[in-house]
Amino acid sequence: DTGVSQDPRHKITKRGQNVTFRCDPISEHNRLYWYRQTLGQGPEFLTYFQNEAQLEKSRLLSDRFSAERPKGSFSTLEIQRTEQGDSAMYLCASATGTGVGEQYFGPGTRLTVT
């Protein structure tokens, strides 16, 4: 399977715990995006990497969220001190070339904070 992969697919955590998600983009895709999606809404942009550089971060993104893409390949998204409002589907997408381009999504990680 050469598509975008995400791990884990599901995560249940207690409020206040830290969680980390991983995304492996399509091979050779230099651009990687993280989104969050809640029920009945479209994906909401969180952050964007071009290669290993984090070029944009949503103004709405809390300081509890951090993302890395250390070698320009896989990426991690960490949420510290989780809150119930963090419960959502976290989606990763990758793309090639320049500009916004055509983004291909992974299966997502569904986070439930209890």
Add this chain to the structure above:
Amino acid sequence: QKEVEQNSGPLSVPEGAIASLNCTYSDRVSQSFFWYRQYSGKSPELIMSIYSNGDKEDGRFTAQLNKASQYVSLLIRDSQPSDSATYLCAVQTGANNLFFGTGTRLTVIP
């Protein structure tokens, strides 16, 4: 005003009919427009991209773009039950972002 607006539906069409999905956007400088299909419990799947005014056809799908009216649409010809899904309109905002609408839920009735 929301950046991308879609009728949430549900939109119901009989099998074999044409489904018409509409989207308006607020940012006049947007240059890239996309339609994604999302089945329940799954992630979005890219089905069409359009960058220039006019129509773009791909199989049973036709995307239409009118930048002057800030309007994008998706036509699905010969609709099949397997087309039943939520269709998300996505518009480029800024250099790196896509802004998604809330989606239109389509049901194709056999």
